[in-house]
Amino acid sequence: MNIEQILDKVYLLPGALKLKLYQSIVKVSYPKGHILLRADKIENSIYFIKKGIVRAYSKTGDNEITFWFGKEGDTILSMKSYVENQKGYEDIELLEDCELYELKISNLQKLFYEDIHIANWGRKFAEQELIKTEERLISRQFRTATERYKDLLKNNSNLIQRVQLGYIASYLGITQVSLSRIRAEIK
Amino acid sequence: MNIEQILDKVYLLPGALKLKLYQSIVKVSYPKGHILLRADKIENSIYFIKKGIVRAYSKTGDNEITFWFGKEGDTILSMKSYVENQKGYEDIELLEDCELYELKISNLQKLFYEDIHIANWGRKFAEQELIKTEERLISRQFRTATERYKDLLKNNSNLIQRVQLGYIASYLGITQVSLSRIRAEIK
DNA sequence: TTCATTTTTTATCATTTGTAAAATTTTTCA
DNA sequence: TGAAAAATTTTACAAATGATAAAAAATGAA
Numbered sequence: 001m002n003i004e005q006i007l008d009k010v011y012l013l014p015g016a017l018k019l020k021l022y023q024s025i026v027k028v029s030y031p032k033g034h035i036l037l038r039a040d041k042i043e044n045s046i047y048f049i050k051k052g053i054v055r056a057y058s059k060t061g062d063n064e065i066t067f068w069f070g071k072e073g074d075t076i077l078s079m080k081s082y083v084e085n086q087k088g089y090e091d092i093e094l095l096e097d098c099e100l101y102e103l104k105i106s107n108l109q110k111l112f113y114e115d116i117h118i119a120n121w122g123r124k125f126a127e128q129e130l131i132k133t134e135e136r137l138i139s140r141q142f143r144t145a146t147e148r149y150k151d152l153l154k155n156n157s158n159l160i161q162r163v164q165l166g167y168i169a170s171y172l173g174i175t176q177v178s179l180s181r182i183r184a185e186i187k
Numbered sequence: 188m189n190i191e192q193i194l195d196k197v198y199l200l201p202g203a204l205k206l207k208l209y210q211s212i213v214k215v216s217y218p219k220g221h222i223l224l225r226a227d228k229i230e231n232s233i234y235f236i237k238k239g240i241v242r243a244y245s246k247t248g249d250n251e252i253t254f255w256f257g258k259e260g261d262t263i264l265s266m267k268s269y270v271e272n273q274k275g276y277e278d279i280e281l282l283e284d285c286e287l288y289e290l291k292i293s294n295l296q297k298l299f300y301e302d303i304h305i306a307n308w309g310r311k312f313a314e315q316e317l318i319k320t321e322e323r324l325i326s327r328q329f330r331t332a333t334e335r336y337k338d339l340l341k342n343n344s345n346l347i348q349r350v351q352l353g354y355i356a357s358y359l360g361i362t363q364v365s366l367s368r369i370r371a372e373i374k
Numbered sequence: 375t376t377c378a379t380t381t382t383t384t385a386t387c388a389t390t391t392g393t394a395a396a397a398t399t400t401t402t403c404a
Numbered sequence: 405t406g407a408a409a410a411a412t413t414t415t416a417c418a419a420a421t422g423a424t425a426a427a428a429a430a431t432g433a434a
Contacts, residue, residue: 058325065328065329067324067328067329079317079321083314083315083317089325116300116306119303119307119310120299123313126313127269127313128270129317131267131271133317133321134266137320137327138245140328141254141360142247174422175421175423176381176383177384177424178422184383353412361392362391362392363412363413364392364394364412365391365392366412367412368391370413371414
């Protein structure tokens with residue numbers, strides 16, 4: 001998925017402004033296993049995923065909890081860094097070799113006050129992240145782990161093939177053993 | 188909490204624009220028990236709470252799940268209606284007699300394209316809702332019901348006094364019986 | 375391919391949480 | 405105030421989930 005499609009999906013900018021935004025974006029690549037964002041750090045960039053898959057996780061005492069997966073077309077950001085310039089909750093680990101587009105937050109912030117279209121692009125961007133976050137919350141609050149696993153199978157079956165089940169179990173809020181039981185029952 | 192404080196908390200608008208925004212806002216009052224928003228409806232307004240307390244809940248087959256409480260200074264909105272002009276998940280019920288400020292979404296949308304400050308107000312508004320929603324998700328994903336109850340006791344003790352425990356148990360994701368067990372243990 | 379490592383599944387037992395029903399407390403309103 | 409209704413707590417039992425350990429299967433590197 002290339003950067004033009006990704007930016008247009010948020011809000012269609014006039015051509016000249018699109019170029020202005022492109023000037024702040026660079027393509028970067030990192031290998032599987034790379035830690036892209038860190039929970040103990042204020043992050044300066046957001047990233048759009050051109051190719052690859054990543055997970056957000058957080059360490060809680062002895063173990064860690066995976067709470068988001070990102071794939072082609074998704075945005076990687078520490079919301080706390082982006083919005084409040086504060087440390088966030090998540091480490092982001094690349095689960096495959098990834099091609100990303102990097103955008104410096106400070107450059108974007110500056111543009112918000114220079115042009116109304118870019119301000120509205122930023123508004124739409126936040127609104128869309130909001131909708132996605134609400135969906136995650138609703139899914140977590142309303143559906144059982146079994147239902148959520150079936151949802152993944154239906155809507156993100158490639159994710160299940162590309163990500164090890166321990167991470168998916170953690171994402172679903174259950175142990176890997178429980179997920180195995182669920183998988184055994186479904187068959 | 189009056190409307191000026193509520194709007195300023197998002198983003199400080201120049202005086203003239205503040206007036207422009209005020210023109211779209213009216214003060215309304217509804218009694219305890221009133222259903223303000225409905226899940227089966229595309230909502231046309233958002234509301235700011237001047238006084239009172241409300242809950243968002245959703246019906247799931249036989250029972251219902253409470254997934255948000257709003258109090259003075261909070262914004263009541265169906266995110267799906269606001270962002271995507273689609274039906275949302277929630278009914279909003281007033282748990283006390285409430286004084287609210289009502290803002291028509293269509294009026295606000297129009298202003299977004301007329302002035303860059305209001306566009307940035309809208310951006311900040313969405314970003315702040317995003318942070319709050321992420322916090323709810325993180326709390327739900329990382330903390331046990333007992334921990335979350337203790338958080339409420341510490342940070343929102345008045346909420347526990349003003350809201351019946353059945354709703355709080357539902358919000359915590361446990362049964363009322365379990366919450367009673369937790370309360371008995373803490374004492 | 376083969377061996378070592380990692381990942382997934384299976385089995386057992388302990389703990390937690392839910393369901394249902396009864397008892398108690400609190401609130402509402404005539 | 406007092407009776408009825410609503411809300412909360414308690415109890416007993418059942419069901420679901422977690423922890424642990426170990427076996428089986430899959431993956432990856434030499």
